[in-house]
Amino acid sequence: MSATLRRRDVVRELLRERKDLLVVAGLGSTAWDITAAGDADMSFPMWGAMGQAAMMGLGLALAQPKRRVLVITGDGEMLMGLGALATIGVQQPGNLTVVVIDNERYGETGMQRTHTAYGVDLAAVALGCKFKQAMTVTSDIAKVRDLAYRTPGPNFAAVKVLDEKLPLVLPPQDGVILKDRFRKAVLADVLAEKR
């Protein structure tokens, strides 16, 4: 499959007018992508714990059932924690969408091919794990926005993108700051709703 989409365009479009969307990004390129789209308190860019982005999204979705939760991660990161798709499938969080920005490469380590380059189909795995919607997207980002903001989940999309090497746009690295700013932003709103 020859991809034409550019990853930063895709992520910027997904996060446009995000309002109270909660975002977790997997380590590496997708963490830089969400930061390039605009660093935000309700974004949690990961710098490590490879394979855990989708599970972070699940924990967050269970804790915040009234919010939409979007995980944006890479194909390599997703492949390291495929079991998470089965675990999410059992829980069936209606507010969770996992989007894999799939360049078929390990972008941070020298652009080696990932399993998806050899035809491993992540959307098919998600479908087999009882995701409500699971698709591979090569052009229609509006469809992915629908999944993230409206469609009852759990939803999954693998978005095929060019394997470009882009300038790093780094989020804050201090884990305590990332955690505390996220909780302050999310939980302050919950308290306001209760009043």
Added chain:
Amino acid sequence: MQPDWPAEIHKELVAAGVRVVGYVPDAGHKRLIELCEQDRNMRTVPLTTEEEGIGLVAGAWLGGEKSVLLMQSSGVGNIINVLGMVQVCRFPLAILVTMRGEQGEFNSWQVPMGQNTARVLETMGVAVRQAGEAQTVAGHVKAALLKAFEAQGAEAVLINQRVIGIKSFQEQRNQ
């Protein structure tokens, strides 16, 4: 008489406000898992590997919920790298570990990880409490939960094989 330690743990979880329970099954946790499943205020999350539990706990905390993880000692080997995130972000973590590879172990393949469970946890910044007797389990769990949630601590309670009481392959099969 041996106290009903799984019921006592469940009581402590309720008292601490734990709402999410991630687990990879272990025979030693069988009754506690059932108690948590029956508790309408708790969401039990079966995991395919213990590593997923760390992501689950971290995500739940970001959203304002308290959680615990239940696993067997061999599972501790599956979470080593991701404990780095717990340390760097100071995520509250409470793990209840049922031990294998100690006295009475019938499966030699359980021994290497069982013998090194405490060391591995401590090396990765998790404080270890050893519950050697059934009478001491609840107290250790209470202390671990308090430290985790009030002081952003990473805590593990190791429940000794003596407490769990599985002695033979035959007995485990008959469970």
